[in-house]
Amino acid sequence: MGGWAIAVHGGAGVDPNLPAERQEEAKQLLTRCLNLGISALESNASAIDVVELVVRELETDPLFNSGRGSALTEKGTVEMEASIMDGTRRRCGAVSGVTTVKNPISLARLVMDKSPHSYLAFSGAEAFARQQGVELVENEYFITEDNVGMLKLAKEANSILFDYRIPPVGCAGEAAATAIDLPTKMNGLPISVYSPETVGCVVVDREGRCAAGTSTGGLMNKMVGRIGDSPLIGAGTYASELCGVSCTGEGEAIIRATLARDVAAVMEYKGLELQEAVDYVIKNRLDEGFAGLIAVSDKGEVACGFNCNGMFRGIATEDGFMEVAIWE
Template sequence: MGGWAIAVHGGAGIDPNLPKERQDEAKRLLTRCLDIGISALRSNLPAIDVVELVVRELETDPLFNSGRGSSLTEKGTVEMEASIMDGPKRRCGALSGLTKVKNPVSLARLVMDKSPHSYLSFSGAEEFARKQGVELEENEYFNKITWRCSSWQKKQTQSYSITVSQRLAPAALLRTAATSTGGLMNKMTGRIGDSPIIGAGTYACELCGVSCTGEGEAIIRSTLSRDVAAVMEYKGLNLHEAVDYVIKKRLDEGKAGIIAVSKNGEVACGFNTNGMFRGCATEGGFMEVGLW
């Protein structure tokens, strides 16, 4: 294989009773994102620009849990997270605790390009956003139009627990990766998941680009995305073997999903949940969108 490859996902752990119309809606969004990425790649846009462009589309559509569709904390607010990594250059930017930023992935890009740091959070991240002049929105923009608002209200009578749900909106291509999320539904305020943690939810290097979804706490403990690259480098596994290995050997009791691309234009997806919203395409003409 060779040339470019792109993979996107909207989260792992799908409700088996998800209505057919919502399944179709998810497939249409994933397909639209792939089409946007493919068009940009064919126009020779740099990979880092393409991955940001695709994730911005996922953040703007409220269907998946990122940006406008972010899940709510226990207090009914949003605390968004995002990260981006340019693998060949080992550069990255990450954020946590965003409450007003319309497109967190673009702010993560600015952390990487316009700051001396790799990770900003909460009030510091918000101050950086204002200084950079990124587009901001009020709380109502993120949750009043989505089904997650009613889902949050129902969960107020339940005890806090870790569950797998649709939670990420990432993309990976040509050893570049980005992840954006609203985090765990009904999470404690201040909780940080795997998505902005380089080596856990997001990682890219000269070998591959990886983005994860699922139980953030389990993904953090297993450094899941870095492990994909590590077993390729130190065990000599190919991309598909590496994804399969870490899903089966590194998660213990955890549940997660992975999308990944390699420097050779390979693409791989793996998960141990009942499903994962995902799509992938290669320069050779292969394209696939799936849920189960």
């Protein structure tokens, strides 16, 4: 065993014109979450407990697109989704279309631990949340001034926006996409602006147990009922006895690539090491999609990769290495 390791992300595909103070805020939040996870791991907490703890912290801060601060649907409402997976026995839980649950990652954990199912959605997930007594809040709790403004921009551009930090000042519609050299189509349909956004955490503990969790509000101005990669086991989240993976980016491309599972698969079937596996799937599995991911292995390794402008990320290992970064 190589000791514990942890990685967190706050989304991939970052506006290069992102103001320095916003970059600093993001780094501070990632650092706080890493330190929270490190403290728990030093106290011998299990990987799955640390994943839930860290993602809850990310959901509670409105800076990234999950929980409070979630992207808004075309109707101005919030539909959140999350999943969590324990690699030791490949147990998992996921939720979609959640509108009143303060911490969707914890509801996903309860689906895994307290229900006979792996995935609950919409009214069924809400009913289960009430039954389990999780903290519920009014939908307004999740809606920030930033996101109301961004939804207005998205509607004016007749577009799906992935992140309230886009578009760059003075750019709108296709000009913004051109300015940051990003795609203008999703699933073959035109979009004006692209900057994916999700939060996630992967952990391997001192026992070599791997776990992963991912949570998101989805896309700004998305169709009501749209489900992305984040709650889909094998796409946005996966953990096995070998590794734990959490993805972020263009959900439709991640789903087609079964991106998280493919990291584990090439380790398992090709014998690749963790970073090699991450590099391989980012290069060979995304077609024209843009995405990033974080991963840990049972040996205590940590890795990340992305094929877009940047990814909000932080990593730490038991031997004292710690890094918080946005760009290459």
